[in-house]
Amino acid sequence: xxxxxxxxxxxxxxxxxxxxxxxxxxxxxxxxxxxxxxxxxxxxxxxxxxxxxxxxxxxxxxxxxxxxxxxxxxxxxxxxxxxxxxxxxxxxxxxxxxxxxxxxxxxxxxxxxxxxxxxxxxxxxxxxxxxxxxxxxxxxxxxxxxxxxxxxxxxxxxxxxxxxxxxxxxxxxxxxxxxxxxxxxxxxxxxxxxxxxxxxxxxxxxxxxxxxxxxxxxxxxxxxxxxxxxxxxxxxxxxxxxxxxxxxxxxxxxxxxxxxxxxxxxxxxxxxxxxxxxxxxxxxxxxxxxxxxxxxxxxxxxxxxxxxxxxxxxxxxxxxxxx
Amino acid sequence: xxxxxxxxxxxxxxxxxxxxxxxxxxxxxxxxxxxxxxxxxxxxxxxxxxxxxxxxxxxxxxxxxxxxxxxxxxxxxxxxxxxxxxxxxxxxxxxxxxxxxxxxxxxxxxxxxxxxxxxxxxxxxxxxxxxxxxxxxxxxxxxxxxxxxxxxxxxxxxxxxxxxxxxxxxxxxxxxxxxxxxxxxxxxxxxxxxxxxxxxxxxxxxxxxxxxxxxxxxxxxxxxxxxxxxxxxxxxxxxxxxxxxxxxxxxxxxxxxxxxxxxxxxxxxxxxxxxxxxxxxxxxxxxxxxxxxxxxxxxxxxxxxxxxxxxxxxxx
Numbered sequence: 001x002x003x004x005x006x007x008x009x010x011x012x013x014x015x016x017x018x019x020x021x022x023x024x025x026x027x028x029x030x031x032x033x034x035x036x037x038x039x040x041x042x043x044x045x046x047x048x049x050x051x052x053x054x055x056x057x058x059x060x061x062x063x064x065x066x067x068x069x070x071x072x073x074x075x076x077x078x079x080x081x082x083x084x085x086x087x088x089x090x091x092x093x094x095x096x097x098x099x100x101x102x103x104x105x106x107x108x109x110x111x112x113x114x115x116x117x118x119x120x121x122x123x124x125x126x127x128x129x130x131x132x133x134x135x136x137x138x139x140x141x142x143x144x145x146x147x148x149x150x151x152x153x154x155x156x157x158x159x160x161x162x163x164x165x166x167x168x169x170x171x172x173x174x175x176x177x178x179x180x181x182x183x184x185x186x187x188x189x190x191x192x193x194x195x196x197x198x199x200x201x202x203x204x205x206x207x208x209x210x211x212x213x214x215x216x217x218x219x220x221x222x223x224x225x226x227x228x229x230x231x232x233x234x235x236x237x238x239x240x241x242x243x244x245x246x247x248x249x250x251x252x253x254x255x256x257x258x259x260x261x262x263x264x265x266x267x268x269x270x271x272x273x274x275x276x277x278x279x280x281x282x283x284x285x286x287x288x289x290x291x292x293x294x295x296x297x298x299x300x301x302x303x304x305x306x307x308x309x310x311x312x313x314x315x316x317x318x319x320x321x322x323x
Numbered sequence: 324x325x326x327x328x329x330x331x332x333x334x335x336x337x338x339x340x341x342x343x344x345x346x347x348x349x350x351x352x353x354x355x356x357x358x359x360x361x362x363x364x365x366x367x368x369x370x371x372x373x374x375x376x377x378x379x380x381x382x383x384x385x386x387x388x389x390x391x392x393x394x395x396x397x398x399x400x401x402x403x404x405x406x407x408x409x410x411x412x413x414x415x416x417x418x419x420x421x422x423x424x425x426x427x428x429x430x431x432x433x434x435x436x437x438x439x440x441x442x443x444x445x446x447x448x449x450x451x452x453x454x455x456x457x458x459x460x461x462x463x464x465x466x467x468x469x470x471x472x473x474x475x476x477x478x479x480x481x482x483x484x485x486x487x488x489x490x491x492x493x494x495x496x497x498x499x500x501x502x503x504x505x506x507x508x509x510x511x512x513x514x515x516x517x518x519x520x521x522x523x524x525x526x527x528x529x530x531x532x533x534x535x536x537x538x539x540x541x542x543x544x545x546x547x548x549x550x551x552x553x554x555x556x557x558x559x560x561x562x563x564x565x566x567x568x569x570x571x572x573x574x575x576x577x578x579x580x581x582x583x584x585x586x587x588x589x590x591x592x593x594x595x596x597x598x599x600x601x602x603x604x605x606x607x608x609x610x611x612x613x614x615x616x617x618x619x620x621x622x623x624x625x626x627x628x629x630x631x632x633x634x635x636x637x638x639x
Contacts, residue, residue: 058541062449084546091543098542103535108557108633116545153634169543 002166004031005209006055006177008093010069011308013047013054013233015281021065024050024279025235026107031308032177032226035207037200038240039220041256042230043278050097051230052179056096057086074176092122095170101162101181105154111138112150115169122173137172138165141198160191164198171202178203197225217260221245227255230291232279235308237316245290249314251292288318296320329627337625341393343615344593348392351611353385356602358405402605406597411609414594421493422579422590428505430574434567436513437520444521444553445528446507456521463518472511472585479507492589510583525560531555560632568625572618576610 001020013025032038041047053059054066057078059228069154071079073093078086098104103110114132124131124283129148138146141164154162163183170178182201184192200223203210214220220227223240229237229250237250248254276293277286293302300319308317359375367375376382379392386534400410443454478484488507493519497502531537534557540550580592586595591610598606 056542059540087546089544090541096542098535098539100535104539106540106558107556107635117545117549119548121544121549129385155635187612 004033004072005036005074006030006211007070007075008051008055009071010067011051011054011061011071012065012067014065015049016063016065017190019282023284024233024281025054025063025145028230028233028235029237030228030235031209032209034176034209035203036226037210037212037224039205039224039227040211040213040230041215041217041220041227043256044215045278045281046230047233048128048215048230049181050233052096052181052211052213056090056094056178057081059270070271083295088122091118091175093175094172094177095173095175097163097166097170097178097180097183099185101159101166101186102154104166105162107154108152110151111157111165115150115165115172118169133172134168137168140171140202141165141168142194142271143168150225158188162294163187163191163195167195167198167202171206171208172227174206177211179211179213182215183212184219185214185216192219217256229256232281234282234289235310235315236290236318238310239314239316243314247322250290250318251294251296251320251321251322253291254322273319296322328630332623332626335626336464338465338621339622340616340619343619344393344396344612345389347611347615348389348608351607352388352604355604357381357609358602358604360538380540382599392608393616396609396616401609402495404598404601404606406601411605414606415597415609415613418489418589418591419575419593421495421588422583422592424495424501425493425505425582425588425590426512426574426579429509429516430570432509433513433516437517438524438563440517440521441524441526442528442555444525445532445555447553448529448532448545457525459505460518460521462474463514464522465518468511468581471514472582475507475511476513476585493586493588493590504588508586508588511585514581524559524563527559528555531559534558557632561629563631564628565625568621568628569618571621572614575617 008031008148009029010027011025011029012023012027015022015024028051030038040051042048048164050059053215054072055067057066059066068079070077072087073244076093078089078094081089102125105111109117112131112134116130119133120130120136121125134150138149143161143164149161149165154165157165166183178199184195188286199210202208210224212220212224224241227237227239227241227244228235229252230245231252237244237248237253238308240250244253245257248257252274259274272294279289279292285302287300287302287304288294288306291297294301298320306319309315341530358379359381362379363371363375373382376500380388390541393575399412401415403409404411404414407414440456440460444453445454463573476490479490481488489504493504493505532550537550537554540554545554576592576595579588579590580596582588583590584596594606595610598610
């Protein structure tokens with residue numbers, strides 16, 4: 001594979017605070033092929049959303065630092081673009097679906113207006129043409145009465161419908177990459193699977209690469225081929241979903257998996273938790289960030305950072321991986 | 324906006340107007356000055372006092388007097404001024420247009436400039452431009468309006484300064500003379516209100532810029548012009564409209580009072596000011612009552628405008 005749909009190379013994000021730098025994303029690299037889904041999992045506050053916002057260049061400019069060797073979409077580096085060039089890429093080549101469908105759409109414009117505005121921004125076209133494109137995208141996500149949805153305001157739709165409309169907005173320009181940041185977290189289970197199904201269908205149709213950010217491992221298992229495990233701003237493990245679930249190599253990944261409640265007929269559900277808490281970004285432990293909570297910790301873990309091979313298909317950042 | 328919605332809003336306005344006029348009647352007329360002893364000579368007899376009270380209508384029951392007051396306001400038949408003997412309604416008709424012509428340019432400019440500066444400061448939030456605009460507006464708020472008016476008069480209207488405009492008066496015959504008399508009061512009004520306006524609009528716009536849907540727009544490649552002038556402005560219309568509509572009655576009466584007394588302009592503010600100092604009750608009754616009615620009217624129109632700018636209001 002010569003050219004990845006999305007290739008992030010050495011991305012770092014930090015906050016400048018009075019007490020010094022707070023590293024929230026620490027030199028991470030990964031890539032996604034066209035037509036594939038990759039899950040990015042980890043506990044709340046581990047830097048998943050920051051990664052997404054940094055890829056799109058949406059972080060505020062004051063108080064936040066971002067550095068990246070490169071962020072490539074279909075081989076084209078977008079990390080060094082100026083503001084105007086970047087705007088031409090956003091929404092057209094890479095689109096994001098946000099967590100809160102309730103607030104992510106503008107309440108005083110109709111759904112149709114907001115979707116067609118995205119297409120108009122990048123490709124222009126007559127009003128009639130824009131309207132048709134917009135209706136097509138709404139129909140593509142499964143709305144049977146697209147006209148009605150198009151003339152509705154966000155508050156007139158349910159959460160799931162809004163998120164579907166958001167997907168229509170993300171796919172209207174047929175982007176190379178879609179980043180879905182906790183896009184189904186706020187929705188009930190049946191709506192959740194409907195949304196994932198529509199996303200998958202559109203992905204098959206257009207060979208879109210999807211970065212699915214979630215803390216829901218079960219969902220990632222359902223819909224992703226590969227998975228990245230993130231902890232305190234670093235990637236700890238990359239592998240395909242099946243291997244992760246059958247034998248996770250990093251103790252943290254194994255810990256996360258054991259947190260999924262198992263329901264079975266024979267025994268009561270057993271839930272375990274990873275001991276300890278996520279350390280705050282102001283005083284991260286030296287060495288492996290997970291060492292203080294790790295049951296397999298050894299002295300080396302607290303002194304040096306285990307290497308993470310970003311080129312390999314299966315990688316783990318651990319001195320004592322489970323095997 | 325549907326017809327039933329408009330009528331229901333108007334119907335809601337009726338009890339409000341009754342309440343407002345009732346309170347102003349209670350304060351201004353029932354507990355207000357008693358003119359009996361001004362009108363009669365020394366050592367009056369009981370009958371003389373009763374006669375005067377009767378002619379003033381003081382002997383009528385409270386509710387009947389209130390009813391008459393409401394009737395006066397409704398028919399705009401407001402009686403004669405105590406000091407000049409002129410009908411109050413014709414005084415108002417003469418002075419109100421002057422006040423409006425005097426205050427309107429400054430009011431509009433002050434709000435537009437405040438909005439522009441607020442938008443600029445909100446966009447560059449935390450940067451030096453924001454800090455500059457915000458500190459300037461604090462200075463503007465802190466300087467007394469007296470200082471602003473008097474220094475503008477010295478700078479622009481006297482031989483000590485540029486001597487371009489008149490210090491006092493209002494002899495408007497056409498557009499040229501209108502600008503001649505209105506320029507300095509307008510500058511004064513803009514300078515007095517700009518600090519407050521800028522801070523108010525910045526707070527609203529800064530909130531709007533932080534909203535999730537603005538981040539969505541950025542993520543889909545919208546430029547600053549589209550963000551600010553389409554989405555931020557339209558979303559902030561509700562608080563902006565509310566402020567503007569609510570300040571209309573104050574601007575018409577009290578805002579012009581300030582300017583008119585310093586620039587010697589015969590508008591409604593000056594008339595009110597003189598009526599207060601001379602105890603001219605028919606004029607006061609009319610001004611207070613009509614201000615209240617104007618306020619309720621502004622509120623009602625405001626409610627109706629909500630449903631135009633925000634699709635979430637209305638239809639219910």
